[in-house]
Amino acid sequence: MLFPTTDFAIFFVVVFLGHWLLNHRHRPWRLFMLAASYVFYSWWDWRFVFLLAACTVFAQAGAVIVHRSSGDRARRAALTMTLVALLGLLGWFKYYGFFAVNLANLLRTFGISPPLPLLQITLPVGISFFTFMAVSYVIDVYRRVLVPAPWLDFAVYLSFFPHLVAGPIVRGGELIPQIRTRRDPRRIDLGRAGYLILSGLFRKVVLSSFIASAIVDPVFGSPGQHSSLEVLFAIYGYAMQIYWDFSGYTDIAIGLALLLGFTFPENFNAPYAALSVQDFWRRWHITLSRWLRDYLYIPLGGNRKGRARTYANLMITMLLGGLWHGASWTFVAWGGLHGAGLVFDHRRAERRAAQGLPLEPQDARGRALHRLATFHFVCLGWVFFRAGSFALALQVLARLFTGWFQASPLVTPLVLLAVAVGIGTQYVPRDVPERAQAMFSRLMPPVQGVVAAGALFAITLLGPQGVAPFIYFRF
Amino acid sequence: MAGTTVDERLDPTPDPGGGGDGHVPRRLEPAGQVLVAMLVCLLLWALVSAPSLKANAEASPFGARRTAALAVLTPLSAISHALGLARLDARAETALGRPDPLAPPPTVPPVTPLKRRAHATPLPPLRTPTRSQPLHVLVLGDSTALDLGYGLERAATPAGRYRVTLDGRISTGLARLDYFNWLAQAQKDVARYRPDIVVVLLGLNDLQDFRAQSHYLVRYTRPWIRAYAQRVNAMLAEVVATGRRVLWVGEPIVSNRNIAYGLRVVNKIYRNVTHGVLGVSYVDSWHLFVNSQGRYAAYLRNASGDLQQVREADGEHLTPAGQDRMGQYVLGIIRSLSSPAASTPSPPVSPTPHASRSGPPT
Numbered sequence: 001m002l003f004p005t006t007d008f009a010i011f012f013v014v015v016f017l018g019h020w021l022l023n024h025r026h027r028p029w030r031l032f033m034l035a036a037s038y039v040f041y042s043w044w045d046w047r048f049v050f051l052l053a054a055c056t057v058f059a060q061a062g063a064v065i066v067h068r069s070s071g072d073r074a075r076r077a078a079l080t081m082t083l084v085a086l087l088g089l090l091g092w093f094k095y096y097g098f099f100a101v102n103l104a105n106l107l108r109t110f111g112i113s114p115p116l117p118l119l120q121i122t123l124p125v126g127i128s129f130f131t132f133m134a135v136s137y138v139i140d141v142y143r144r145v146l147v148p149a150p151w152l153d154f155a156v157y158l159s160f161f162p163h164l165v166a167g168p169i170v171r172g173g174e175l176i177p178q179i180r181t182r183r184d185p186r187r188i189d190l191g192r193a194g195y196l197i198l199s200g201l202f203r204k205v206v207l208s209s210f211i212a213s214a215i216v217d218p219v220f221g222s223p224g225q226h227s228s229l230e231v232l233f234a235i236y237g238y239a240m241q242i243y244w245d246f247s248g249y250t251d252i253a254i255g256l257a258l259l260l261g262f263t264f265p266e267n268f269n270a271p272y273a274a275l276s277v278q279d280f281w282r283r284w285h286i287t288l289s290r291w292l293r294d295y296l297y298i299p300l301g302g303n304r305k306g307r308a309r310t311y312a313n314l315m316i317t318m319l320l321g322g323l324w325h326g327a328s329w330t331f332v333a334w335g336g337l338h339g340a341g342l343v344f345d346h347r348r349a350e351r352r353a354a355q356g357l358p359l360e361p362q363d364a365r366g367r368a369l370h371r372l373a374t375f376h377f378v379c380l381g382w383v384f385f386r387a388g389s390f391a392l393a394l395q396v397l398a399r400l401f402t403g404w405f406q407a408s409p410l411v412t413p414l415v416l417l418a419v420a421v422g423i424g425t426q427y428v429p430r431d432v433p434e435r436a437q438a439m440f441s442r443l444m445p446p447v448q449g450v451v452a453a454g455a456l457f458a459i460t461l462l463g464p465q466g467v468a469p470f471i472y473f474r475f
Numbered sequence: 476m477a478g479t480t481v482d483e484r485l486d487p488t489p490d491p492g493g494g495g496d497g498h499v500p501r502r503l504e505p506a507g508q509v510l511v512a513m514l515v516c517l518l519l520w521a522l523v524s525a526p527s528l529k530a531n532a533e534a535s536p537f538g539a540r541r542t543a544a545l546a547v548l549t550p551l552s553a554i555s556h557a558l559g560l561a562r563l564d565a566r567a568e569t570a571l572g573r574p575d576p577l578a579p580p581p582t583v584p585p586v587t588p589l590k591r592r593a594h595a596t597p598l599p600p601l602r603t604p605t606r607s608q609p610l611h612v613l614v615l616g617d618s619t620a621l622d623l624g625y626g627l628e629r630a631a632t633p634a635g636r637y638r639v640t641l642d643g644r645i646s647t648g649l650a651r652l653d654y655f656n657w658l659a660q661a662q663k664d665v666a667r668y669r670p671d672i673v674v675v676l677l678g679l680n681d682l683q684d685f686r687a688q689s690h691y692l693v694r695y696t697r698p699w700i701r702a703y704a705q706r707v708n709a710m711l712a713e714v715v716a717t718g719r720r721v722l723w724v725g726e727p728i729v730s731n732r733n734i735a736y737g738l739r740v741v742n743k744i745y746r747n748v749t750h751g752v753l754g755v756s757y758v759d760s761w762h763l764f765v766n767s768q769g770r771y772a773a774y775l776r777n778a779s780g781d782l783q784q785v786r787e788a789d790g791e792h793l794t795p796a797g798q799d800r801m802g803q804y805v806l807g808i809i810r811s812l813s814s815p816a817a818s819t820p821s822p823p824v825s826p827t828p829h830a831s832r833s834g835p836p837t
Contacts, residue, residue, distance in 0.1 A: 006528070009517055013510075013513060013514070013517065016506075016509075016510065016513065017510065020506040020510075097773075097774075097784060101774060101782045101783070101784060104782050105781050105782055108780065108781075108782075118772075118773065118774040118782070120730065120773035120774075120784075120786065120788060120790065121788075122788055122789075123788055185505060185506040186503070186505045186506075187503040187504075187505075188503060188504050188505065188506055188509050189501060189503055190503075190504045190508075190509050190512060191501040191502065192501060194512075217621075218641070221621070221624070221625035221628065221641075222624075222625050222628030222629045222632065222639070224628070224629060224632030224633075225628045225631075225632055225638075225639060259509060387795075388794060388795035389795045389796065391795075392795055395629075431499055434499040434501075435499050437499070437501055438499040438500060438501045438502075441501040441502040441503075441504070442502050445504070445508040445509070445511040445512040445515070446511060446512070446515050448512040448515075448516075449511065449512040449513070449514065449515025449516040449518075449519065450515060450516075450519060452512065452513075452516035453515065453516045453517075453518075453519035453520040453523070456516060456520045457520055457523050457524060460520075460524055460527075461564075461567050461568070461571065462571075
């Protein structure tokens, strides 16, 4: 079930009612929420609820065994087995085809034809997200940061529908305590929730769909047929599209959770205003970058084992982070590019610290240049992220230099306006939306309904017929 | 703006997770008030949008879901009309250049006899394209046409002798002209772009029941096949009447057996309707994505022998490698139309003998 659909609107009204009616009865509430989340997930393909259930059982059983094991070796063995099971599921569904094709092509260069079955496996929606949540939960139990939650609480945590298909990646320590305590039905932050849901819908349904069909899809489909200016704006456009699409969807998720009395962590914070690649990763998909930091970069040794190991750890983390996004070498290249950017930032920071200089420039011109350079570096990465193959990515980049002085019919005033709005909104002070939220929260409930209905009408009117596929589902 | 006296519920605390700095306090509301706001919002939105929602429901595939949606939306739409809200939605839709949701569904013209090769002077070959005067190819159809179009554009780019224009609309076809009217769109596109040749690829969204002249037609039955063929004929007639050549590309094989069966049915209709029509060729793309046993293949070897994934995970759409495969094949056929001496291209992979059924170029 997609958030921007009538199906989901009806589903949510029913769940909202049931949730608050059962709020004071812990066990029925958990059963209700578990059933609702499984219904939500089964809307795509009912067979995959078994996968979600298997993931839940593996993670919880593993966490309980890790917790009950006394010796370090036993604890480590239990952790390893659980991670192998969880990551094995992810690997099978997401990477089998990629692995089989690459292995077959590699062995062919040595004259070997392996009898590998070339299966095409359907990728279950959201598997990368709930696998990472399950992994973090088991590792937190191993690290003694968490004690295993009761089975039902954990099952609700992992399948809770607002975060299930596209995050944010909420940790056990953040959500399980909220599941275990009663939520206050008198204190719902409708002002913020309404803003997040409606602005998220606008970004996802109107802006993202518009820029995709207006310039991004045609240019990335066949870059050679378009001018350099069109290619340039298609790259900027894709930077906006993926931001609107993903931040829009996760903001809707955060808003829905708020209506149910839950607080999710923030996932985006004006990423295109970043001063460096390091800063970008503090602002883009925040819950993934802190997951990669805490469960991959730091266990690899982080920055504790010398400069060379620090750089290697950064590269490994980002290469694997790239692969998490998709089973393709273009995603690995995207991760590698960001890894190289982070290494560059670290090296630069060390040099500046040695010279007694501040990390970032203090003057407005210097900061603007840093922002501009970071934005374009990120855009370069998006070319690999969006292009379906290396050949296409290289065609896009080559076309940037070989098609000037040609007609550019796709660079319309609306496209220019959309890109300008996308960049401009990164610099809107935070108190502007907060004032709007506060104003909305002070309206009478029927008036709030009328205002929201107007916004919803405008969104459905300006959006395309049907809903464009959500980019991050396939991750 | 209506004020409220519930100031003790103002929330001065920062949002956990850094969502705000807490300088602008918001009123926190009880669940009952939130429910009222939500219901007012959804009800009002549904009332204003009822004509569009009902039009969308009517254009959706027949079945329980459509029946349930119409059961709710029909009275809602009547209330919307009674309150005058329906006009608001219709005006907004037409102001944005979209079809009026209150307009009646389009009609399909009766079968037009098409000029047959056997009874007419053969058409001269298409002109030989040059860099200064490229051949203009217009690709029309659904999301698979987008796949083909991108592949064709990329295949055509290096030579610089072909200009490709692409009008692909996802979820469209000829079965549900009430959802999207390809008969009108094809006419509009040909008049606007004035191409040398039109390539059509659709059908994946047509494997459903539909209504024709108030008759409910169950898919793949004889009346359904007759009515669908009438639509193919009408679209073809629109384009052929302008003197343009047409390549009607059949749908490629898909992984799902039921869908593959349906595609065989519509491909047969395309082949029959286009057979022998002057200026029209049917191109079979089925065999481009089969293995040596003639079955669906998601992975195939390219010219250098490397395995490539050619189909998306849905088993229907094409990956960039698959798009290139199809694009190169169709470009080869277009080339053979302007140079009859050139042989019809072979598929990029050896097909099974039974799978290759490309129609002869006219």
